[in-house]
Amino acid sequence: MRKKIYFIVNLISQKKFIRLKKEISNQASKYNVDFEILRSTYRGHALVLAGKAIDEKAYAVVACGGDGTINEIARVLIDKKTPLGIIPMGSGNGIAGHFGIPSNLSDAINVIFSDYRTKMDVGFFDKKIFLGNLGFGLESIFIKNYNEKGLHGFFAYCIALFKSIKGFIYPKFKIEWQLNEMVLRPLVLLISNLNQQGYNFTLTPNAKSNDGNLDMVYIKKINIFQILKLLIFVIQRKEIPFNEVHRLSFSKMRITNLKGGSIEYEIDGEFFETNKKSLEIRVFNEKLSLIVSES
Incomplete structure (x- = not known):
């Protein structure tokens, strides 16, 4: 079965979305990987979409947005083998910065398909x-x-x-x-x-x-x-x-x-x-x- 990666995109302009889709398509073809792009349209929506990706046996789930979007998606992936990927498209992008994930769109997508993994700790407060x-x-x-x-x-x-x-x-x-x-x-x-x-x-x-x-x-x-x-x-x-x-x-x-x-x-x-x-x-x-x- 071919790998399928789900990209969950927070609200961005149509111009940015078209560029993102083109870059993903180019690299997915190169690595022979299937993909699906889902658009988050409200607070909490990314969490729902990440659940859908897991139900459909996603190989990886990628957050395309800022730290808030990354957090939403991560909630679904705690204690699961399915990894979280990050394409930084927010303002500060602190999480991506810590892990050295490039701000350049093409380079960040290349990181996803290169599939180098690590484990990270998770903090908990007020549920x-x-x-x-x-x-x-x-x-x-x-x-x-x-x-x-x-x-x-x-x-x-x-x-x-x-x-x-x-x-x-x-x-x-x-x-x-x-x-x-x-x-x-x-x-x-x-x-x-x-x-x-x-x-x-x-x-x-x-x-x-x-x-x-x-x-x-x-x-x-x-x-x-x-x-x-x-x-x-x-x-x-x-x-x-x-x-x-x-x-x-x-x-x-x-x-x-x-x-x-x-x-x-x-x-x-x-x-x-x-x-x-x-x-x-x-x-x-x-x-x-x-x-x-x-x-």
Whole structure:
């Protein structure tokens, strides 16, 4: 039986879709592989389409979109032999960046058909998975503002970030891990499975995707001038020389909201909130098979 690869495409322009289809067709013919392209048209649709692909015995399921689309499709592929492929077509493309998947369309499709695989860990929080990042504080408000604007690209990121800084109200959490506990009022509380957060920016440069741990960075309250200096260091991918920046790694942690109201958070570029007071964050080792660049 010939291999059949399913490509699930998030909303893109018709021009981009035609180019994508042509590139896939050319390389599928070269590798003698069948393919089907499915278009996701609403939030959660990619998850349904990935289920259809699995039911039809897909050889691989490829996410053509950003980190949110990748996350949706990955939910269906947890603990399955069928691998997840990625063609980065979002804004920041942090997940693809961590694994060295090219932003060039033709090169990214070639990675899929080359079929080099690895296993990656998967984080869990509030009955959801995260492949890349789980963020609280400024990170979550930034994602909320970015998604509300309906704009995309680096300039839209900058607008959303400065709006978030201007109106930011500090949350208050207690975290507990490995017989330790700490009370935090974070500007940033970011938990990551990967070494970048998009656009090649990183707050967790040493994170590994298959070590059974999550990397956490906690940034205390700092003034606007320190925030601007922090952004410069992040953009330049330099170590942040602030006493207000703390790091740790863990496999399981409990986070408790001490301020009242909801907990606002982001997962892989999508904003959520919950009224639960206390929740567990944990990682499960090598739960997802992934097609990546061999280099």
